[in-house]
Amino acid sequence: xxxxxxxxxxxxxxxxxxxxxxxxxxxxxxxxxxxxxxxxxxxxxxxxxxxxxxxxxxxxxxxxxxxxxxxxxxxxxxxxxxxxxxxxxxxxxxxxxxxxxxxxxxxxxxxxxxxxxxxxxxxxxxxxxxxxxxxxxxxxxxxxxxxxxxxxxxxxxxxxxxxxxxxxxxxxxxxxxxxxxxxxxxxxxxxxxxxxxxxxxxxxxxxxxxxxxxxxx
Numbered sequence: 001x002x003x004x005x006x007x008x009x010x011x012x013x014x015x016x017x018x019x020x021x022x023x024x025x026x027x028x029x030x031x032x033x034x035x036x037x038x039x040x041x042x043x044x045x046x047x048x049x050x051x052x053x054x055x056x057x058x059x060x061x062x063x064x065x066x067x068x069x070x071x072x073x074x075x076x077x078x079x080x081x082x083x084x085x086x087x088x089x090x091x092x093x094x095x096x097x098x099x100x101x102x103x104x105x106x107x108x109x110x111x112x113x114x115x116x117x118x119x120x121x122x123x124x125x126x127x128x129x130x131x132x133x134x135x136x137x138x139x140x141x142x143x144x145x146x147x148x149x150x151x152x153x154x155x156x157x158x159x160x161x162x163x164x165x166x167x168x169x170x171x172x173x174x175x176x177x178x179x180x181x182x183x184x185x186x187x188x189x190x191x192x193x194x195x196x197x198x199x200x201x202x203x204x205x206x207x208x209x210x211x212x213x214x215x216x217x
């Protein structure tokens with residue numbers, strides 16, 4: 001500000017360094033406008049994530065987590081694919097994970113069936129995924145969006161730290177759904193379960209008064 005008042009144009013590097021530091025300190029939040037379908041603004045977004053966004057060390061500091069301890073990851077999203085089954089998209093907060101690791105979310109213990117990086121609709125298998133990276137973990141059927149999990153290994157304690165998770169938004173709209181053939185109700189229920197697994201803000205209820213199945217979100 002002093003430079004501007006003195007009619008001195010600040011160097012671009014200084015401006016971006018100050019903005020990046022303010023972002024990491026939580027003083028500002030950038031607003032980026034673009035269009036993914038046309039590619040407008042996508043490169044700028046990727047540059048912001050790479051050069052300006054806080055690193056994994058700041059994330060651990062914000063969550064009150066130690067840098068040492070059992071490998072830890074947090075599930076940000078769940079998707080169900082036609083051929084790969086359930087994929088849990090998670091960021092590794094500490095340590096590293098490999099295909100076949102046994103992991104626990106505090107309530108269940110399962111084995112990772114494949115680790116892969118996603119790029120659009122394509123994926124590439126990875127032997128190992130390290131802290132700070134985001135990856136798809138295969139077939140963690142008992143794990144849900146918002147869960148955190150740790151690697152279960154003989155040399156590490158499996159106590160799961162309590163990470164803050166945002167509660168789902170309350171539904172504001174609902175509509176009734178049904179099937180032409182009652183035999184399809186089981187398949188419909190299974191499909192709805194996957195849908196709600198992918199989007200925790202959705203809820204499915206059976207209206208006792210009308211007998212209708214309702215999906216709200």
